[in-house]
Amino acid sequence: MDYIEQILEKLKEWARKLVEALLGPEAQPEPEPIPVPVREPQRRR
DSSP states (O other): OHHHHHHHHHHHHHHHHHHHHHHOSOOOOOOOOOOOOOOOOOOOO
């Protein structure tokens, strides 16, 4: 049974490499932009 699991793992790895070669690497989630504080000019009263 352990032998079958090893074969399945190898097949999964090969399939992942094949898909990566055909479609490119897995899409990474885009990092969220960091908010930058901006000084707003004071309004005159």
